Amino acid sequence: MLSALIAAGVLKPTAAYAAEWNKAAFEAHDTAGALKGIGAGAPADSKDLILKVPDIAENGAVVPVDVISNIPNTTSISILVEKNPSPLSASFDFANGALPEVSARLKMGQTSLVKAVAKADGKFYTAQKEVKVTVGGCGG
Amino acid sequence: MSSMNRREFLQMLAAASVAGAALDARPLLAAGNADALYDVPKFGNVHFMHFTDCHAQLLPIWFREPNVNLGIAGAFGKAPHLVGEHLLKAFNIKPGTREAHAFTYLDFAQAARTYGKVGGFAHLATLVKRMRGGRPGALLLDGGDTWQGSATALWSKGQDMVDACKLLGVDMMSSHWEYTLGDKRVQEIVEKDLKGKIEFLAQNVKTTDFGDPVFAPYAMREMNGVQVAVIGQAFPYTPIANPRWMMPDWTFGVQDENMQKMVDEVRAKGAKVVVVLSHNGMDVDLKMATRVTGIDAILGGHTHDGVPRPITVKNAGGQTLVTNAGSNGKFLAVLDFDVRGGKVQDFRYKLLPVFSNLLPADVEMAAYIDKVRAPHLDKLNEKLAVSEGLLYRRGNFNGSWDQLILDAIMEVRDAEIGLSPGFRWGTTILPGQAITFEHLMDQTAITYPASTLNEISGETLKGILEDISDNLFNPDPYYQQGGDMVRVGGLQYTCTPHAKMGNRISDLRLKGKPLEASKKYRVAGWAAVSEGTTGEPVWDVVARYLRDKKTITPRKLNVPKLVGMQGNPGFAGV
Numbered sequence: 167m168l169s170a171l172i173a174a175g176v177l178k179p180t181a182a183y184a185a186e187w188n189k190a191a192f193e194a195h196d197t198a199g200a201l202k203g204i205g206a207g208a209p210a211d212s213k214d215l216i217l218k219v220p221d222i223a224e225n226g227a228v229v230p231v232d233v234i235s236n237i238p239n240t241t242s243i244s245i246l247v248e249k250n251p252s253p254l255s256a257s258f259d260f261a262n263g264a265l266p267e268v269s270a271r272l273k274m275g276q277t278s279l280v281k282a283v284a285k286a287d288g289k290f291y292t293a294q295k296e297v298k299v300t301v302g303g304c305g306g
Numbered sequence: 307m308s309s310m311n312r313r314e315f316l317q318m319l320a321a322a323s324v325a326g327a328a329l330d331a332r333p334l335l336a337a338g339n340a341d342a343l344y345d346v347p348k349f350g351n352v353h354f355m356h357f358t359d360c361h362a363q364l365l366p367i368w369f370r371e372p373n374v375n376l377g378i379a380g381a382f383g384k385a386p387h388l389v390g391e392h393l394l395k396a397f398n399i400k401p402g403t404r405e406a407h408a409f410t411y412l413d414f415a416q417a418a419r420t421y422g423k424v425g426g427f428a429h430l431a432t433l434v435k436r437m438r439g440g441r442p443g444a445l446l447l448d449g450g451d452t453w454q455g456s457a458t459a460l461w462s463k464g465q466d467m468v469d470a471c472k473l474l475g476v477d478m479m480s481s482h483w484e485y486t487l488g489d490k491r492v493q494e495i496v497e498k499d500l501k502g503k504i505e506f507l508a509q510n511v512k513t514t515d516f517g518d519p520v521f522a523p524y525a526m527r528e529m530n531g532v533q534v535a536v537i538g539q540a541f542p543y544t545p546i547a548n549p550r551w552m553m554p555d556w557t558f559g560v561q562d563e564n565m566q567k568m569v570d571e572v573r574a575k576g577a578k579v580v581v582v583l584s585h586n587g588m589d590v591d592l593k594m595a596t597r598v599t600g601i602d603a604i605l606g607g608h609t610h611d612g613v614p615r616p617i618t619v620k621n622a623g624g625q626t627l628v629t630n631a632g633s634n635g636k637f638l639a640v641l642d643f644d645v646r647g648g649k650v651q652d653f654r655y656k657l658l659p660v661f662s663n664l665l666p667a668d669v670e671m672a673a674y675i676d677k678v679r680a681p682h683l684d685k686l687n688e689k690l691a692v693s694e695g696l697l698y699r700r701g702n703f704n705g706s707w708d709q710l711i712l713d714a715i716m717e718v719r720d721a722e723i724g725l726s727p728g729f730r731w732g733t734t735i736l737p738g739q740a741i742t743f744e745h746l747m748d749q750t751a752i753t754y755p756a757s758t759l760n761e762i763s764g765e766t767l768k769g770i771l772e773d774i775s776d777n778l779f780n781p782d783p784y785y786q787q788g789g790d791m792v793r794v795g796g797l798q799y800t801c802t803p804h805a806k807m808g809n810r811i812s813d814l815r816l817k818g819k820p821l822e823a824s825k826k827y828r829v830a831g832w833a834a835v836s837e838g839t840t841g842e843p844v845w846d847v848v849a850r851y852l853r854d855k856k857t858i859t860p861r862k863l864n865v866p867k868l869v870g871m872q873g874n875p876g877f878a879g880v
Contacts, residue, residue, distance in 0.1 A: 220559050221784040224545040230557075277807065298785050301773045302546040303727060303792075303835045 191254050197246055200254035201283065204244050206290035209283050212237060215293040217282040226299040228271040233282040235291075240266035242285040249278030274299050343404070343664065344436060349654040350644030351530045352579050353444035355437055357430065358607030359633035360448075361455025361483075361731040362467050363748070364675045366423035366662035368734035369634045370698040371612060373411045373878040376871060378803050379781035386588045386611030386630055387876035397614040408636070408659035409612050411878075415696050415736050422663035425635030427470050428675060430660050431668035433638050434474060441642070443529040445477045447536065448504075449607030449631065450585045453495075454483035455731050457686060457747035458678060463487055466678040468499050473674055478505040478525055480585045482541030482548075482608060486753045489553040496521065507538020507583060509568045510561040520556055523568050526577060532645045535572035537565065537601075539584040541608055547788035549754050551837040560590065560784060562597050569600040578645050581605060588630040589783035592619060599623025602650050603641060606630045610700065610730045612637055616655050629655065633731060636660060686744040690852035693741055695860030699732035699749065702778065704793045707732055707749055709861040711832075712795030714851035715844065719759045721830035722816060723767070724795030728774070728788070737860075741852060746845050750832075756841035757832045764814065764821040767829070771799065771811045779803040779810065795830075795864055797821065802869040813867070 191203025201207065218232040233243050243266055244257040255272045266284065274280075274297060281294040377387025388396050390410050399405050407417035408424070438444050448471060453464030464487050471479070484492055496506045509523035524537040542560045545553060569580055580601050584591050587608035595604055600623050603616065612632030619626050631639040637657050644652045679686065699705040704712070712724035732749040735741055762770075770792070777787040781804075791801075800813040814821035821827075832844035852858065871877045 221782075222543055222546055222787050224550060224557060224559075296785070298776075298780075298787075300546060300777060300787060301770055302550075303774075303788070303833065 188257065193252060194254060195252060197248050197253045200246055204257060206283050209290035209292035212291035212293060215282055215284050215291050217293040217295055219280050219295050219297050222298040222300060223274060226274045229274050229297060231272055231280060232269045235266035235284040237284055237286040237291055240284050240286045243268055244283045245270060246281040247272060247274055247278050249276050250274065344433065344658060346640055346656050348440045349642035352532050352534055352643040352645050353441040354447055354581060354641045355434060355444055356447045356449065356605045356631050356639040357637065358449025358631045359451040359610055360635040361451055361633060362453065362459035363425055363456060363634045364427045364470060366426035366429060367634055368418050368423060368736060369636050370414045370700060370734045371409060371411045372701040374702045376702055376803055376874055376876040378779050381589055383875045385613050385617055386609060389876055390878040392875035409614060418736055422661060424662060425660050426662050427474060427635065428667035428672040429662040429665040430635055430638060431474055431671040432665045433658065433660055437640055445527065446475050447583045447605060448476045448479040449583060449605065450480040451483045454486060455751060457744055457751055458682060460751040463491055464495060468495055470674065472503055473671055476504050478507055478536050478583060480538045480540060480583045481508060482544055482585045485544050485553045486548050489556060507536065508540040509537055509564055510542060510558055511540050512557050514555055514557045524572055526572060526575065532578050533576040534579040535577035537568050537582045539582055539586055541585040543787040549835040560594065562594060566598050569598060573600055578648055579643055579650060589786060591628045592617065593783045595619035595626040595628050596621050601626045603627040612657065614657050631657060634733065686742065688743040689740040690743060690746060690849055691741050691856050691858050693735050693739055693858045694737060696737055697735035700730055702790050703865040704863045706861040706863060708793035709863050710858060711749065711848055712793060714848040715757055715830040716795050718847050718851055719830040721759060721828040723797045723827050723829045725829060725831040726793040727833045728790030728792050730789050743849060746848055750845045752833060754833060755843040755845065756839045757844045757847045758834055758839060758841050760829050761826040762829045763824060763826050765823040768811055768814060772808050775801060775810045776807040799866045800869060801866040804870055
């Protein structure tokens, strides 16, 4: 499956725990369905949610994604790849004031928007950026 | 004042008039101005010289600038996306002059005969010495794409260029094609040959595992009492545009944030002048200059744009000069800063064309070049054919050299379609000139030269063209990757550069018939980036074709029908 999370990355905060498996969200075939699955209908854009992804993927099979939330009381971070067959790629819960920062490697089959969604005080926030996946070659 | 004495001047005048004797009076007039061309008075107290993308051209060559270099969206009508008369007008260069010839394709063959060849390390060395003479402490910066582009560089695994650069007195360098020698070879050169001599700088190359820096990000020097810093920027998309398997453990990218960190770090250490030696390409540099503050100048390359004057970009921290210094040893840039009261007060910039007829060859460098070429002369000088027409590569779409390569691989491999990479390097052949094996290597000398023959569906072909056109025409420079548009043989298409990704390519036809999505076509190509690609080196395939034809008639360019580009100042017909 293209949507499979290749590696969960290194969870920097020791107090972070993986979420319980949210089948409906992970198996949704579009972004709206995945957002609904994690309980986020229409998350608000936030500058305090930092999404770090490359402009162009060096290797679509392992695209590095870092998400840091500076939103107080962040309790979860999810990562979605819009054009993947199952957009929801990863979801992390943070308990007991764990630092909401995650790092993962995702597989992307084609150029797509990558979205981070954070939950804080019951509200959802988002940041997004396009990551290009290209055939390459023709190098200048 | 000039360091050239009266005798040298007369010799030069004589040489120039002989070179152009059969043509017209222009060389005599031009030679009279030669001293003025290279008489660049020293200004201020901090000095940089910059050349870039020489592509291993040790000898003087011809290099025709593009007649198609389209600027899309924010880049429309702005340098570097100006060609021919548009460029001359924007930079107040008089048509029909030596400078006009250096910076444009106009009247190329005739002007090339008049003004002679450009570049060559022996002539560049003379110019470097002359500039250095009046500028104590000046640093010589090489923007990279130095160890690739010629037969001798390929055969010596970059060694001929490494030693030439040490002799030239390069102080610091950036990188791109260097990596196609493989990560181990790059590290070997950096650790053994360059150590203590040339700083190999790259703030944006990290290990893929822990993100550790692979090379020094910057170097600092004191120059005439002023602390200066040079930060290196490698081509951000090297593992995408070139084979990733050749540097599998390294990751690149623009890395704005780390660039800002490096600028802040060198400023904190006392740098009063901060220069980035960049291989981003000019559009990426122009964007980076809006986002990163505290850089006095970005000395750029990669896109091979000979831009006569810097572009000043305003940003939150003040302003940054952005330059691009052409390619193939054709230009040397001289940037002087007046630094007083702890900051840059003013600057002067000159992009000097290196006319080999006006600059006597440096004796030591000429002897070195002779020595490295001597064992290969028989092979290099083999005359494969004579070209009746002008052969050049540079431009957004097929150049005549690419067309010749396409015609050759399609005929030899019996393919109905040909694809050839949109490289920006490659020297020019004048009408009537013999094509030697060396010239052919100028177009093809890469470490992944296998020629291929594949069965590709119409749908996949369209996908490839869409993908590559987005690498060229995406309105956001950070999503542009690599070179010019892939050169296409046999297949006709329409291209709409300012359409969205996936919608730029239409009306694909083969011999007038629409391409079928599900049908497979025989496609000849070369320079595949995937590991394990095998096949005869493309230069052998093309050499066979040239030997067989003996005379190469002027090529008919297979260029796409362009939509919406009339009136674009980066377009002068194809």
